[in-house]
Amino acid sequence: MMTTTRDEQQLPTSSATTMNAPAVATLNAKLMVATSRGDCQGLKDLMNKEDATSMVVVMATNQAEAPKLPTLASIHPLLAAAACQGNWKELNFLLNRSAEASMMPSEEFIARLAAYTTTTATTAAAADIIIEEGWAASLLMGVTVEGDTPLHLVAANGDGNNYKDCADLIHGKDKHLLSKQNKEGDTPLHCAARARRSEMVSHLIDLARGDGILEGLLRTENNSKETAFHQVVLVGDNDMVKRLLKADPELACFPKQGGTSPLYLAILLKEDGIAKTLHDESKDKALSYSGPNGQNALHAAVLRGPVVTQELLGWNKSLATGRDEKGSTPLHFAIGYFEDEENNGTSCVCSQVLEANEAALFQPDKDGLAPIHVAATVGANRAISMFVRRCGSSAGLRDAKGRTFLHVAVVEKQVRMVCSACRNPSLAWILNMQDDEGNTALHLAVQAVCLRMFWVLFGNRQVKLNLVNNKGQTPLDIAWNQRPLSLVDNRNNDFWILNLLILVGASNGVYRLDHFKANYKGIHGVNSGYQISRLQGILKDSTQSRSIGSVLITTVTFGATFAMPGGYKQDDHTDGPH
Template sequence: MPISADANMEIDRETHLVRNISASSTHGLHAPADEDEDAEHKKLMDRRMHAQATQGNVDSFIKILGSISSEKDLQHSEILCQVSPRKNTCLHIAASFGHHDLAKYIVRECPDLIKNKNFKGDTALHIAARKRNLSFVKIVMDSCPSGSGASQDVEKAEPPLLGIVNKEGNTVLHEALINRCKQEEVVEILIKADPQVAYYPNKEGKSPLYLAAESHYFHVVEAIGNSEVEERMKNRDRKAVHGAIMGKNKEMLEKILAMKLVHQKDKDGRTPLHFAASIGYLEGVQMLLDQSNLDPYQTDSDGFCPIHVASMRGNVDIVKKLLQVSSDSIELLSKRGENILHVAAKYGKDNVVNFVLKEDRLENFINEKDNGGNTPLHLATMHRHPKVVSTLTWDKRVDVNLVNDRGQTALDIVLSVKHPTTFHQALIWTALKSAGARPAGNSKFPPSRRCKQYSESPNTDKYKDRLNTLLLVSTLVATVTFAAGFTMPGGYNSSDPNVGMATLLMRNMFHMFVICNTTAMCTSILAAIILIWAQVGDLNLMDTALRFALPFLGLALSAMSLGFMAGVYLVISNLHWLAIVVFIIGIISLVSLLVPFFLLFLPCKSTNRILRHISYYPFLILVWASKSPEMKRED
């Protein structure tokens, strides 16, 4: 049977350790004085046994076994119970390499060995199941006597054998299903041998029934459903329906629902309807709602109903469906007194926020307060969701100056942040200011703290670093454009009457090159002078210098780009297609340069509606650009 690279590496490491330990004993080294250490040393597998177990030759294995038995005066069973440094027995090693005949012999010689665990808590059956070698599992179990010791029938095998779990809480059946083993006959035999195991949850709370439902293993689910199990065992499996929902398969969900597990809650109090609403499985939600005895108002441990969970995850279609089926869902509140708009704003789900704002029947939600007196705008501000804040502030029905129980408006929340400022907070502050938000006069926070973020002087060293970077850029632009002014494209005339004049002086593109180059040099020098003034150390002057220098530097970079395009176009204009390509690339590059540069000045905090409209899409671009990769994946 082919051996995986991982298995080879693991066995090689063990063989190396066994050889070192065994070699020390065979070369006459003294045994440790401590009796416990000596006993532990005797439990270690001889390197020759380890090597034969990896090779799988039964005759050679028996020969080595007899030889070691004679040398050390040990019974065969005692030798077979010896372990490698990772607590693997010969049976574990045979399972790793798929040596079926050797496994049969070892189990016949020492039946109890099949229950031994290695340092990961795995029996040999766990290892075989993980390697999708369930035929090995069947062979080993067929070779193992039943609890009474009288039968070799796998269906009467000792039940505790299949109930043994490793450190992950997985049984053999768990391992088979986790590793997508498709040997249907053997999986069904495992279920028939001990049906209760199908309902054992592992450390993740997933039973074999859950795994089979998630992976669309219809034959496994059917075998589990046909087995007779006590009701108390079924009650242990609280997430089987969740597995069917996770698999998003209608037929599988119907099968699981027929097993009457739909009312089970998981450890967090979530029902299958909570779970379907969470992952956005609309068809599953509909099937669950069709259950006549299903309660769509059950809450989880956080006090969330399924409609709150759908809002939290941004599954607007689920929200619509739940409102359609039970219109009184709009009145449901969480433990904190939050409606669905509160939840959507808190978790930054702007699609649900937009849906609620467009629904006339949900208009009362817009300025509703939770148990802490917070409106959806307060919550969106607290949890730093600038897009939701912007969406809310564009709605005229939203009162941006309402205060919560702590006497704070949404703007107060931004200003009360102890440490300045993330970019998201700056965007939120801009959105609120442009909507006319004001700080509350009766805030319970002292003015010195509320305004700390924007009144405290920034760190001088950080400002100087920014100034020096911009000064370096402006100096480089000035240097390049100055040099370009004396190396004109096309060169100079060397004969009368135009000695020293540019040869391409009368060309339109040459005029554009000269104008752009001159503009770039002058504005970059002007920006450099402003930034040099800022070096005197006054923080107010630094801030003013930055605001004035940036536009000049932007103009310089744009003009330099245009000048380069004009110069190259000029000298290759005889090759028409290449000149056109250069012109197109230049225009695209210029636009690409201007867009991020102008985003430095937009959006603005003015309440003027025209300026707000101009700033709207730049604001959305900045929100998108400032998201972390984790946030984008979640969305």
């Protein structure tokens, strides 16, 4: 902090001060400048403590105000109309102030022009008064709300000789407009290509070649990292694709960093002919395969079928193991999209990817899911059969939760897939594998209360019934805990699952009976008296709609099945556990 003191410093007075003006007071002044955050705070504290009758404080900030973006001039309506309509006479009159009879626009146009000026002249003879000096230069500076210059408008709206003449006229006045970008980053060439103005595209290329800026113009990217070449691919004009590749054989390599390549667009849009042109006519057959979100062209190709997939892999096999931002490979994408019997697409496309690089089968995404787990999730049975047939060890791949594809199939209730796995002797080794929570496929099938899925696992002799999970539970414990404290209904799956396990002598885990009871009541949120009161209420209601015989049968069933499994006697037995 710097301090400067001047005693009896007199404030300056104006020369216009009159003789009768009061005397200017003198004061002791101190000039203090703070240059750091700490000094500023000290200066504030000093101001609060300073004993002074008068004080002048000047505070400044070193933070520059945000620069204001320049406001672009709006394009003149008559110029915009002439450019969009390709009216060379009107455009020429506005830009060149020509008064030659052969080049004069209509009287109607002169009348419209007069409405934008201070004069009332409406005749050709008075036309030179209407347009002031410098008008043409200021006109070309105007843009639309999208930032389009007059050349953008001409390029996007027409293809004939009149439009090309208008383009020449504007370009002759200001060559920089040829590479001028609008708010979206599009040049006039982008606009012409997007509108499929093939003659205009060729004409703008010729103008750029004459200016020596052809390569730069063709490779200019807009805000979406797309060149004008991308627009040609998007509209599906293969002839124009060839024309631009002839002008610059490296166009298929752009954008260089990230973004979507022309090849990816061609495959996505099923423009197989354009895709082949891009490969065959690019310099040294070098082109970009990149796509959005870290994908490559093969991610799109596998969704379009085996023909384009095979062709793309023939060009570049390394695409098979490419991963996008979520870690997904093309094989992750291929699974499940062509499962119909007629197409036989999954087996074919997946097989093509694996032939290119079998390691793709073992590549998990960022969630830990290998392709075989994705197949289990979507029920792609034939894909899994092909994976197991090609590489049996892939059946044991685990996801981030320690689950095999069989665990996933059970959780997703893919019954057909579980049936197929249980019938395949080569998969017997995974039937009892446990996930990170210690659950086997049978544990999960009991949790899902899916009788058919439980039945196929239960009926396989290789499936062990008494393995315990991390909670010490066997499948029987889970079945018992899932059985509600209510009247037994043999129409429910949980009834049959529990009784089938009891019937074959499945065991409980190792724990104390009182702990099991406490856990059971905690699961169902009931107290010890709930069982009897609930049963009495149900029986009372049942007598109103059912016969006595059916109630007795239900009651007997309830008594037989309510006994604790695994050797436990009924709750009211005096001896307690067996």
